[in-house]
Amino acid sequence: MASDALSRPSVGGAAKRKRRTMDGNFTIGRFGGVEVRLHWSLIAVFALIVWSLADGVLPSQNPGLSDGTYFGAAIVASLLFLASILLHELGHSWVARREGIEVDSITLWLFGGVAEFKDRFASAGAEFRVALAGPLVSIGLGVLFVLIALAGLPSAVDGAAAWLGYINLILAAFNLLPASPLDGGRVLHAALWRAKGDYAWATRVASEIGQGFGYLFIALGLVMFIFQGSFSGAWLAFIGWYLLQGAKAEARYVATEQALGGLRVRDLMVPQPLTVDADSTIGRFMDDVAASHRFTTYPVLDGGRPVGLLAFASVAAVPRSEWDARRVRDTMAPLDDVPLLTEDQRAVDALVELSAPNANRGLVVDDGHLAGLLSITDLARALEVGRSPAQARG
Numbered sequence: 001m002a003s004d005a006l007s008r009p010s011v012g013g014a015a016k017r018k019r020r021t022m023d024g025n026f027t028i029g030r031f032g033g034v035e036v037r038l039h040w041s042l043i044a045v046f047a048l049i050v051w052s053l054a055d056g057v058l059p060s061q062n063p064g065l066s067d068g069t070y071f072g073a074a075i076v077a078s079l080l081f082l083a084s085i086l087l088h089e090l091g092h093s094w095v096a097r098r099e100g101i102e103v104d105s106i107t108l109w110l111f112g113g114v115a116e117f118k119d120r121f122a123s124a125g126a127e128f129r130v131a132l133a134g135p136l137v138s139i140g141l142g143v144l145f146v147l148i149a150l151a152g153l154p155s156a157v158d159g160a161a162a163w164l165g166y167i168n169l170i171l172a173a174f175n176l177l178p179a180s181p182l183d184g185g186r187v188l189h190a191a192l193w194r195a196k197g198d199y200a201w202a203t204r205v206a207s208e209i210g211q212g213f214g215y216l217f218i219a220l221g222l223v224m225f226i227f228q229g230s231f232s233g234a235w236l237a238f239i240g241w242y243l244l245q246g247a248k249a250e251a252r253y254v255a256t257e258q259a260l261g262g263l264r265v266r267d268l269m270v271p272q273p274l275t276v277d278a279d280s281t282i283g284r285f286m287d288d289v290a291a292s293h294r295f296t297t298y299p300v301l302d303g304g305r306p307v308g309l310l311a312f313a314s315v316a317a318v319p320r321s322e323w324d325a326r327r328v329r330d331t332m333a334p335l336d337d338v339p340l341l342t343e344d345q346r347a348v349d350a351l352v353e354l355s356a357p358n359a360n361r362g363l364v365v366d367d368g369h370l371a372g373l374l375s376i377t378d379l380a381r382a383l384e385v386g387r388s389p390a391q392a393r394g
């Protein structure tokens, strides 16, 4: 799950034009055009899996082998497990592509993978097929490893293969729980959406069921942990917490979408904002512009074209002695670092872009010309207005 306050549900898509790297992720490569990233939590999990395989699972399945053999088999099995999770996620993304949905990235982390798509699904059928693809891959891998385990190979191999078969089948079963944001929750969402033809209602119901599972897992986990001293209990409670957060984020996104209704960027932006010239000096800007207007941000133009955003805060950081030598161009945030919006864009999608760290404000550009300025505050105000009637009713 993304860490922003408001993020698009991971299946359902993040429409971010410029991706800002999520904290704690690093890219390991591209597979078939999809960026694959690892979250740091996976390193800890990897070590834990190697240890539990080498120290417990493999020696009890195949007694009498050397420590080195167990350790080597444990590392190979753990790598194959990571590859299995990656294949599960690639299963989602391959089917998504066939449905015409671009896949942004895949992030592997503590509980498996998260595939981020760029758009929302066109139909309930498409969502259903994409959601089911991952667990089908896991079931296929599970069966394959079980068959390898039964094939009568050397004992260090069959123990690891048996574990890989078992863990892939567990992964499929867990992901098929009808608990949004798990794959089974998506399947449920697609079924509800198909049944009533109401996307927002389907999301609310799926989210509530997902939250129910979250609370159940937390309660069960705590009982196991407190009364049986079982470490799996802590694990289960943690998974429950993750489900709860994910399910809530989805309900929040849909609520925001509804509160902003059919609003577009043009309805909320400040049209024709006060601009400054890129070649103007900071001293000139202070005398001509800042002395009479106190805005927090000014779009910067060069020959009539927008080239960046000048924040008053970054001007204030320039020492007074440099004011006459320093140009606006050298003090502004260049276009690459500024979210670019279009007048016709949906307000909810603009909110997703402006919710990214350090984004806050975006330039509304139409045909290369500046049309307006939109800040997250403008959107927050619109949200307040959109939400208040519902809150008054309780």
Ligand SMILES: [Zn+2]
Pocket: 088, 089, 092, 134, 135, 175, 183
């Ligand atoms: Zn999945």
